Amino acid sequence: MINQPSLRRLWWKELRQLLPLALMIPMLMLLLLGIVALTSINQGNRWGQTIASFFMGLCLGMPCLFSVGFGGVAIGQEKETRTLGWLRSLPLAPATVIWVKLAAGLAILVAMWIIAIPLSLVASRGATTEMPWNDRGLATWIIYSIYILVIGAALAWYCKSAVVSLLALVPAAIVPLFTWEWARQWQPLAAFASDDRWNPWQPGTLAAFVVIAFGLQWRWGRRELGQAAASAGWPGDPSVAGDSARPWDVQAGYSLPQTATASLLWQFAKQNRSVLAGCSGMLLLASALVLVIARGAGGGGASWSAMFIDGLPVLIGALVWLATCWLGVVVFQGDANQQRIRFLADRGVSPRLTWWARHAIALPLLTVLWFVFGGALASVTVSHAGRGAADDGWLAVLLWGAAPLLAYLASQWTAQVLRTPILAAIVGPLAAVLAVSYMGFAAFLLQAPAALLVVCLLLPLVITYLAMPAWMDRRFGRGYWGIQWGGFCLFFGLPAIPLLLTWMLTPGISREVERQMSRWDRSGNVNYSPVELALGSRPVTEMILESLEQAWGDQLGDGPAPEPPTKTWDDLQAHHEQTVQALAQQLRRSGTHPVHASSWRAIEFLKSYAQLSRLSISDPTAAVAAEDLRRYRDAIALLSTIAQRMRGSVRLVEQDLADRLEIWLLAEMLQPQARQTVGGERYAKLVASLGDWQSRKQARQTAVAESWRSFDHRQSDFGGYDKDKLGLDQTYGIVGRSPAGGLRTDVRSKRMLGATVNDLWALAEADPHSDVRDSLQRIAAAWGTAPAYYGLADNPAYFRCEDASVFTCQRIDSWHGGAIASQWNAGWERQAAVLAEAASAMKADLKQDLEVSPAKD
Amino acid sequence: MSDRCQPIVNTTTDRPPADAVISIHDLCVSFPGCDALRGVDLQVGSGMVFALLGENGAGKTTLIRCLTGFQQPSSGNCTVLGLDPARDSLAIRRRVGYVSDAPALYDWMRVGEIGWFAAGFYELGFLERYRDLVGHYQVPEARKIKHLSKGQRAKVALALALAHDPELLILDEPTSGLDPLVRREFLESMLDRVATGRAVLLSSHQISEVERVADSVAILHQGRFRISGNLQELRADTQEVLVSQDDPLAALPPLPPPAVVLSYQGEGRQRRFIVRGLDQAGAQSLRSQPGVTEVKTRNANLEELFAACVRGTGQNLHHLSSPLPSSSSRVQPQSGSKRS
């Protein structure tokens, strides 16, 4: 009977042995979680969701990964280091050894699940896309991981080496699924197996497999730890007579001399043939399964269950991934096993040559197998596994070329760093996932340029090449670890360099301007509640701007589409007048609230209305000139009110709109007989307000300050302008303006906008007669438009305009083709000032102008 | 093998460095927590066997690893075959044959296969010599290495090391745990190399073997050479002296120079010294001491010399020999408790 202390110590030894495996997997998981967290900084983007779903799958697979490695680490390694023999020599019952090992593994598995479940919940908050593993249920995964643990232990007892047991685990793990599928095909069992209760994905059925696995591992463990059977001596050991009867060289043809390279290639291939064959088999099996999916989806041939078809992509992905990574792992671990590399090191074989020879076999094999697999995929016409993810050419190259290469390279790097084969076989695939996801993160979010990414892709290769001499000599000193850690830092740091450079070097808003803006008096503009002038006949509500889409085009509320006009001329006139009255009423009722930019339709209507009226005033044949005069005056009055109310807005877009409205008004006031047409008093007031430079300047400054403040807080729009339409003329990263936004683009756009705000503020503060050309040029450059300065002269007859279509206003955002603040400090303001001065000089005369019949001049 | 008497080159250790196969000067290797080598000087010429003796952990393997470039020394320099191990370690390893006590072999290869595989890295002629050797050692060529016994594995490792006719053969405790016949094979191969003018560096615990085959011997203890020189001279110079006294408590005066006491044991009326450099006059003066009844001297063998070097340093032996200016090949008495 075992006494307690020795049992405790056995426990301690088993747990301690499993510790490296148990620690490394969560560590890598946390690193991956860090990357996921960074990607979800851009909220609501579709990459974040996909990655979060993927990560959730990985969390569920993490305990399974531990289960896969358990058998090799706890049992296979002990066999290879012969400590199992020593364990047998102790006064321990074999049963104790077996169950303590298994219990230790189960204990750590439980701990892994305790870690994995909260992690997957964290990830599931961002995961909305449906993945095949999401809806299986947690219980299934837990039991599946237990099954893998136990069957892995059984195979480790049975097989001679840890690597072989790992390879054998792959088919053993998918046995439950396949047996059920084939049972369904077999007629006598078909009806029985179709019943969903016998589905292997149900916890109950899987538990049955677990019980079988328990029995197997018990039996094989007892056999391993018991007496060696007499027949199990040296299998295949020929007798001495047999030795001389088979001259080995004649049989094998080895008498020809070889070069060093050929020797190394032969040695690597022959030594690791089981692993190479196993990986090839896995990739070929994956290709076959892809074809199965194609046939199953097409409905022809055997009728696979939908769940089988659904689960197959997971299986295929796992097979392909493991095979690729294990090919990378075998490059170095094939030699690290039992220190075989010392043979070559002692004889002074060139480390470079050894390195080349290893890769010269593994890499071409990988390429050929991936071509086969890619061919199988290409022949699948029905997209069943989200093949539509590869929309553009870049993504296709990434997924099918760079990702397996990176997985291979990351695995071989891991295999060089880690000492034991089993640990490398488990950690390698995980490290490959980490590497590939980081590269994806770097490509899409850090927006690293292609050249840098290629360098990072090839970095693991360079690192292992440089570290090879020290690795072969087993000189793990400062030089070796310096190379490894340096490579690690480079791999993660290089793609971040462009972001850092952008962050450090792009100039943003200056502190001085920020300080001035923050001190700017904002009283009276705290609550921005604009009003929209509606042309329809529905009540107006005061609305707060909520989203980007509301800034342009659409009206703030839903309204019935205006009916096409079917009325006659007389009715149309009356309809127009009614509309004008309605607009006037809306303006009256809304107090002093600023008018929203989406009122541009109303403004255009009023402008046309006024112009028509003015033209018919000057027409000598018009009969009802007095009516037209009244209409004109009403329209002008309304428009000047709207202009003033727009000035009160805190958004730059309304300031710009107000500019354009005032330019139009100025043009009207410059018409001949304007004074008489509008009416003396009204004319004086209007001209005075047009020439009021000070208040316009103040309104603009307020708008700049508030726009920047709200952008700083919400980052959705800048003063009403869509920030994504900001004219950033450079693209970054290999996918250009990525749909996810990209951190670098974000940083740069914010900085550029800040620099633009510097100029805007200077422009808004500037003296009326100062030269603002530099600021305007910079603003136009940042906005992506060409500045045009014609017309900016002392002669007040010219306005500044960029685009003729600005004045036709066919589409509201066509005038957005001009840069922000393009009409500030322009010639029209000077002309308006001149006009205002002239008007005030003639104040006395104006009072005398009453109702005039203009047509009689 | 020719029956002609081959002329042997100079066998002493004080030879000009230009001809030296191994030349080490003031080599120091220190690891965090321990100093493995603390200033070692060594010259090995061709056509001789140089034996390194020392306890486990004395630094023998570290020294050998420095020679083959596996270990970087903290200070000092060493030259092997005229090359610097720090820069040309690969070239050195190709020209040197190295057999360690647990040779790394590919278990899955057959005996013939591994020779064929290794032949790819050397010049032509390797495979024929290897097969000759393996046949001479009677190791079956078609058997896998994992099925060989320990002695057969060692023979295969030796054959691999000898087949490219290296100018220097380094053996690091190659026969530990092997049966006497295999050890004999190793000795014969070693001597064959010497007879053809090659050099052999042997690190071993089998003192009886070392006594037979070594030209020069160095005893490494705590990172330094306690004694190094030609074996015959050393043995001729070292004597075990048994002194019987009347009075067990009487003290003996220090021995006159140039005698140096290496170790001292006393029990009852008898005292036992291991002394170097005791001449007739010294022995006579000892006999003429009052209270001394008998003095017997005989030449010490290598095992006693080794034990004296390694254990004797723990004693305070100042009072037993006259103080002399220290040199590198003399024992430096360490402070410690005096043994009664």
Added chain:
Amino acid sequence: MFFSIDPSNGVAIYEQVVRQVKFAVAEGTLRPGQLLPSVRGLSGQLAINPNTIHRAFQQLQAEGILLSQRGVGLTVAQAALPLCLEARQQLISERLRGVLAEALHAGLSCAQVADLVSGQLAALEGKVPTVASDPETAATEDSS
């Protein structure tokens, strides 16, 4: 001929080789004109450093017991026999001296020692075959 070397008996190895060659010549195992094994072969057979053997042969050559012939090797000189006989006698007398000194040291008187000697001689007379191959297997120690 077969040598037997004991490295740890106090006598230098080359000296043992020298003595055994001399004794072999004296006993007639090695005849004048007989070829000696090569240094290389002897070192392999005895597992002894060839330099040591070479030194022994050099000494034997210097003493005139061995002769170096070009193209043939080392042979026993014609005049070697008397030299070796003399050497053997000298060695035996040394041994005898050692035994006698030990006896005297133990406290026996000369007369007692002489009695012991004559007694032993009487017991052995006629029973020891002459020219027997009696190699030096016992330790030939300088001190007893």
